[in-house]
Amino acid sequence: MKYGKTLVNDVKTTLKVLVLFVPLPIFWALYDQQGSGWTFQATRMDGYIGFYTILPDQMQVINPLLILIFIPLFTYLIYPAFAKCNFLKTPLQRMVCGGLLTAASFGISAGVSFALEATEPSLPTEGNCQIRIYNPLDCNAILTAEPYIKNQDIKTMGYTNLDIPNVYGEKVVDFSITGCDGKINYQTGSNLSVIEKETLFYYMLPDSFVRGQDDIERDENGLPKIRTLVNKRVEDFNLTYSDSEKDVLNLPSNDDSLFSINPGSYKVQSFPKELKFYLGGVYTVLVSLDNNNDVQNVEYYEVTQPNSVHILWLIPQYVVITAGEIMFSITGLEFSYSQAPVTMKSVLTAAFLLTTAIGNLIIVIIESAKIFEKQSEDFLLYAGLMVLDMILFGLMAMKYKYINMEQNSDNEELENKSERKESNAIDNPTFKHNDDDA
Template sequence: MSEEKEKSQNGEANGLSHDEKPKNGEIETNEAQEEKIRYPKSVFFIISNEFCERFSFYGMRTILSLYLKDILLYSESDSTIIYHVFTTMAYFFPLLGAIVSDSWLGKFRTILYVSMIYACGNILLALSSAKPIGIPQAPFSLVALLLIAIGTGGIKPCVSSFGGDQFVIPQQEQQLVAFFSVFYFAINAGSLISTFLTPVLREDVHCFGDENCYPLAFAIPGILMIVSIVIFFLGMPLYKIRKPEGNVVVQVVKCIWYAARKNRKSKEKRDHWMDHAEEKYGRTLVEDIKITLKVLVVFIPLPIFWSLYDQQGSRWTFQATRMDGRLGATTILPDQMQVINPILILLFIPLFTYGVYPFLAKFNFLTTPLRRMVWGGFFAAAAYAVSAGVAAVLEASDPVLPSDGLCQLRIYNPYNCNGTFAIDNVLPATNIGSFGYDNLEVDCYGTKNYTYSFNHCLLPSTNATGTVELTEATGYVFYPSMDGLIQLVDDINKPEDGLPKIRTLVGNPSKNYTITFWDEDEVGLQFTSGNSSLFSIDPGTYAVGNSEYELNLGGVYTAVAQLTDDSKAIKEIHFYEITQSNNVHILWQVPQYLIITGAEILFSITGLEFSYSQAPPSMKSVLTSAFLLTSAVGNIIIIIIESIKIFDRMSYDFLLYVGLMVADMIIFTFIASRYKYPEKKDTNESVDGDNVKPEKRLSHQSAKE
């Protein structure tokens, strides 16, 4: 072969016509071209940005439910509703983010601009949680959550695909697969670290005179979000930035709307109602939409799964506040239990991929995506059955609260002598021993006269009378003092933050006595006698005077101080446990986290792969977006159920979700049995195949995003 002819053939092989004469050294083999395409350095900026953003989101969301309940003082039910409204918006805004990105701004500018909104939300949340700032906490916190939802939702559909844009396909397919593996690791690493760290910042740091520090716990994720913007911006010179080409979701909606309107008005019969749009939108788009609609029918039962899965950060966290988190010298905080999920995800993905699925395939079990999703749903139901059992055990130790028409009286005697206490038409004369305590439930209404009588005490008078105001369904503390009868409204509920609470009572409250509780590190916590409010205190063993007392998570305690004979000092402290401390260890939540994580692998990740593999090439982003939207609908279901307040007991609520999930999976099984998988045209497009195209990997890696 002549040299000139060889060059001509090489030129054609490399896409050059006979008329285009290549320059010296320009003709290379395919292998040489692949070697020359370097791994894009820009992706390291994208991966670092994703780590910081996921750290910010999960760090903030981990402590959000407790912030709503303990600081903004919403009820547990209202806190759950607000938490899931926020989650709903976070999964709804990706649709808008995709439209804005593909139609107007492009991925780079969408990520950059929306991230700025995101960071503003983080900053506002940190500022509003700090009382000294002086801004209204509740409204500004809710505005901040809206900004964060817009931010995280707006960039969600853009970051992973923007990273994929940096690679040359097909030459860099293997590098792209590796990128998404690292990208997914960054997501879970950010989630794992922040889920562990922010509860520690919330609980162990004290600021602005509070026993916790939510401002710092929110500020650190905010700082990480600002860092993520800086990192993303610094990579701009290296990015391959594509111009927006129009959003297929918008086209699909227009086409369906047009077909539906024409089908309603037209008398012409078609094989399928979508065929009415063929003249305007073309046969290809119409046929793709037909296939997409078949898959969307399968998606109808999916939201119920998310209504169970997404309560890990709300109801399961509230459940953990009622449990004992002590583990040796450390204490597991209620919101730290959420860290189990990202840890198990990292362990379960390779376990299921290389162990569980191949093993079950030998028995022809769980060989299709829909079968895996059905079992994932039943696993979720099993997780909630376990959590209902744990809740039932916890409820057995809950305090008995005063019911309608009644009130509870807790009467203390802070003196070294016997006495009697009576309330006209409510409480007959009741004997109370020295330093005694009595808990009574009585009819409760209106203003009543009381009488107390003591013998040989330090009181100015051994007999006293007066009036008390009683309101039904209320608990009261009564104790006589040198200043007369002290009446306090009592609260014996399990502490909402899980920490033990204590109240100190002294027979001479007008004198400023100081009671010091020495912890195991010999750090003194001081309480003054003039303040008999309930205080939160860290769990542990405390030395008071010559005695030691154990204050455990979830307990409510009263310390009654005995004065010396001359009433100049405190002689002894008498302790009473009013509300039983948490006696179920927090690690009993581990089984339900194990099962729900297995459900996530079977249902969530498989569902993303199913939506991608079953979609026509032009509809893959549409079905992936639709699958993510089922999560938003699932959170709306939680909001509805919590708003109705069907049950007062958490265990019954969890059993309700078990029933809903089982019924839902029965329906899903029926729908799945009627679904026909399309014929495989490419081995790489197989539903269960191990050879997954890079873009399929992209949808898989976005599961945690």
């Protein structure tokens, strides 16, 4: 025989377990999103707790901490308690339950995403344009741009927010500014653009009416974003944002770009007013310089509200998915090792770990397909896939017969001894065989 009986039996046993591994990658497709989907979710949440601001990526520390707590809790309390009810006694039962808990965690996560989506800034839709006009000058201005803007009052160091309907394509219209005579060298112009589905900002300077593309969406990392508009252009002059300890941001006074900054309280130059920036907020800072280029006034405005749903609302989904991990991942490794023949233990353990890689590939495929636009819908999709996957896994588990490897090893050892005795037997040539036995 080319292969020994023991090896053939080991391969058969291993294949029976490997079949059960087919549904497992879906679990990892959900579990590994703690570092991607859930972290992105945290970037849109408020981490302020009074004396400290929790940053989005810091939430990932919850999972390992809970694992340290849950392992003894499940081993000495939860499993024995359920065993008395004849439930969760076998590894496969625990794995099915762990998978369903993982699906539940994504259901919770979808609920949080629904709450977050309700706080997203409103972008202009088809046929609409959104314009913000800032006045960093020391005069009250009145702006008219027929037919879209009529006698719009803009206070000194103030701004106005306009949602303009019935805009199709791009229109460039004439405008006029009154109330700032002697402060600006233009009272009329023909460069005010209104663009469909765009968010624009304008600000007044003594010699020009400046337009820019506004961005009211929150920072992808969840940090505050600030734009600084100064009442005059000064070459080779920088403005400095500083917190209580050091200078944090140094930028040219004529740079009206958006910058990301850590949340906290800041001052511009030595001006005493504190500017408070919160996670997820988008802010415009107006700075007025005097003739000596010293800061004489600072105002700031909230363009996009900061994150309002607190980051601690993520804790329930972390608790549930960690419980699912204990019941699914740790139990799965234990099951793989206990049901593997001695010669195949490393093979089954490696195959179990391979399901992680396949799960990550599933994430790439689903995210690349962009089946849904909203994250909440993606999370519901993952939860639904996990429920279906666990139904399939449960049906497969019902047909599986557990193997006592210790007993098998004893039987195999007896068989091997018997085979060795037969192979070591010596045929006596002088022994006469009966013709009937020949």
